[in-house]
Amino acid sequence: xxxxxxxxxxxxxxxxxxxxxxxxxxxxxxxxxxxxxxxxxxxxxxxxxxxxxxxxxxxxxxxxxxxxxxxxxxxxxxxxxxxxxxxxxxxxxxxxxxxxxxxxxxxxxxxxxxxxxxxxxxxxxxxxxxxxxxxxxxxxxxxxxxxxxxxxxxxxxxxxxxxxxxxxxxxxxxxxxxxxxxxxxxxxxxxxxxxxxxxxxxxxxxxxxxxxxxxxxxxxxxxxxxxxxxxxxxxxxxxxxxxxxxxxxxxxxxxxxxxxxxxx
Amino acid sequence: xxxxxxxxxxxxxxxxxxxxxxxxxxxxxxxxxxxxxxxxxxxxxxxxxxxxxxxxxxxxxxxxxxxxxxxxxxxxxxxxxxxxxxxxxxxxxxxxxxxxxxxxxxxxxxxxxxxxxxxxxxxxxxxxxxxxxxxxxxxxxxxxxxxxxxxxxxxxxxxxxxxxxxxxxxxxxxxxxxxxxxxxxxxxxxxxxxxxxxxxxxxxxxxxxxxxxxxxxx
Numbered sequence: 001x002x003x004x005x006x007x008x009x010x011x012x013x014x015x016x017x018x019x020x021x022x023x024x025x026x027x028x029x030x031x032x033x034x035x036x037x038x039x040x041x042x043x044x045x046x047x048x049x050x051x052x053x054x055x056x057x058x059x060x061x062x063x064x065x066x067x068x069x070x071x072x073x074x075x076x077x078x079x080x081x082x083x084x085x086x087x088x089x090x091x092x093x094x095x096x097x098x099x100x101x102x103x104x105x106x107x108x109x110x111x112x113x114x115x116x117x118x119x120x121x122x123x124x125x126x127x128x129x130x131x132x133x134x135x136x137x138x139x140x141x142x143x144x145x146x147x148x149x150x151x152x153x154x155x156x157x158x159x160x161x162x163x164x165x166x167x168x169x170x171x172x173x174x175x176x177x178x179x180x181x182x183x184x185x186x187x188x189x190x191x192x193x194x195x196x197x198x199x200x201x202x203x204x205x206x207x208x209x210x211x212x213x214x215x216x217x218x219x220x221x222x223x224x225x226x227x228x229x230x231x232x233x234x235x236x237x238x239x240x241x242x243x244x245x246x247x248x249x250x251x252x253x254x255x256x257x258x259x260x261x262x263x264x
Numbered sequence: 265x266x267x268x269x270x271x272x273x274x275x276x277x278x279x280x281x282x283x284x285x286x287x288x289x290x291x292x293x294x295x296x297x298x299x300x301x302x303x304x305x306x307x308x309x310x311x312x313x314x315x316x317x318x319x320x321x322x323x324x325x326x327x328x329x330x331x332x333x334x335x336x337x338x339x340x341x342x343x344x345x346x347x348x349x350x351x352x353x354x355x356x357x358x359x360x361x362x363x364x365x366x367x368x369x370x371x372x373x374x375x376x377x378x379x380x381x382x383x384x385x386x387x388x389x390x391x392x393x394x395x396x397x398x399x400x401x402x403x404x405x406x407x408x409x410x411x412x413x414x415x416x417x418x419x420x421x422x423x424x425x426x427x428x429x430x431x432x433x434x435x436x437x438x439x440x441x442x443x444x445x446x447x448x449x450x451x452x453x454x455x456x457x458x459x460x461x462x463x464x465x466x467x468x469x470x471x472x473x474x475x476x477x478x479x480x481x482x
Binding site: 219 | 297301302305342395396397398422423424441442443446447450451
């Protein structure tokens with residue numbers, strides 16, 4: 001997290017009518033002049049932190065017909081882009097929050113439940129990066145092997161998990177996100193709902209997959225019918241490959257196996 | 265004034281104008297989903313939740329305040345408050361609305377905000393900065409009276425919360441849940457808010473509500 005998409009590939013790939021989302025990254029860099037009087041003695045020009053708009057790992061029309069190109073152009077190109085720009089503007093005026101990775105910035109600005117002004121933008125950038133990566137063209141279906149075993153262990157069955165996830169998505173009131181999370185302390189998978197920009201990394205749990213239930217995530221394609229959207233996500237979009245990779249990585253930090261106590 | 269007995273089932277009240285009356289500022293398409301699906305679902309779901317309970321047969325306001333439960337929300341609150349909020353929202357608009365208020369209302373706004381422009385600025389800002397889903401309001405408050413003596417305030421509330429349960433009298437509201445503006449304005453919430461102020465807000469309705477509020481106090 002925190003890397004930025006390359007200017008040229010960003011523009012070419014998406015052929016968007018605006019360009020400042022891609023060139024923003026380069027324009028925000030202020031590099032001190034290499035010549036001129038007092039170069040060596042002059043303090044570095046104003047230090048800026050900035051984050052970039054990361055592209056989804058597929059073309060904007062790749063999730064059709066379950067999530068349209070038009071919706072992705074607005075959701076990624078306007079909302080997600082807006083959070084990045086908003087965050088960078090806030091950070092321009094704040095040199096205390098310099099030099100964090102995006103993960104660190106989210107946790108620091110969450111401030112143990114008393115969020116700083118930058119939190120909403122920082123977390124929403126993180127949340128959207130994570131969400132695009134949680135989906136793939138030709139997604140849906142079922143997880144396999146170790147991941148499936150863990151889901152069956154913690155939910156009883158994949159069907160139970162799916163029902164729980166859908167129920168959480170339908171009952172989340174207002175704007176928010178639904179997550180499949182690995183709880184670090186309890187060493188188990190859970191379905192978690194969060195409001196607005198809140199994100200489980202704030203209390204150090206490990207998200208494996210998310211669904212955006214803000215109305216902007218589905219309104220253009222599904223209008224009020226959040227149920228249809230959630231089912232389309234579960235059946236055709238969620239990338240169990242990505243979730244598998246994430247849980248494998250998580251196992252470097254959380255021991256999910258039984259402790260192996262040698263018998264005397 | 266005789267009070268009527270509340271019905272056993274709460275009904276979906278239509279807006280005081282046809283669904284296409286607010287075109288082009290708020291499209292018929294938006295109204296058909298916003299009123300026909302969202303508002304209707306809040307009514308239907310609320311009825312389902314309260315049937316067979318002691319809340320059935322009570323007025324909407326009564327249900328709302330009881331289930332607000334001093335901030336420890338009971339399950340029917342979200343639906344009850346959203347029904348109330350949307351009734352109030354349709355009443356806050358009219359075809360050929362916008363412009364400036366007049367008379368007592370304008371005087372009160374100028375007294376408490378300095379000018380109509382300053383009020384408009386504050387109201388628009390509240391609506392634009394309510395993060396996630398919610399509402400922005402102009403409210404009248406006498407009890408408790410704020411220490412600076414102002415009777416009119418701009419508030420913003422999240423999700424279904426409204427000024428009534430917080431002890432204020434609501435005069436005007438704008439819905440800033442995304443479903444209120446997405447079909448017509450997509451992410452451009454500030455444009456939606458501007459159009460609401462310039463073309464939709466019913467100052468007649470707001471004036472009438474202020475009069476009622478003042479007569480209760482007098």
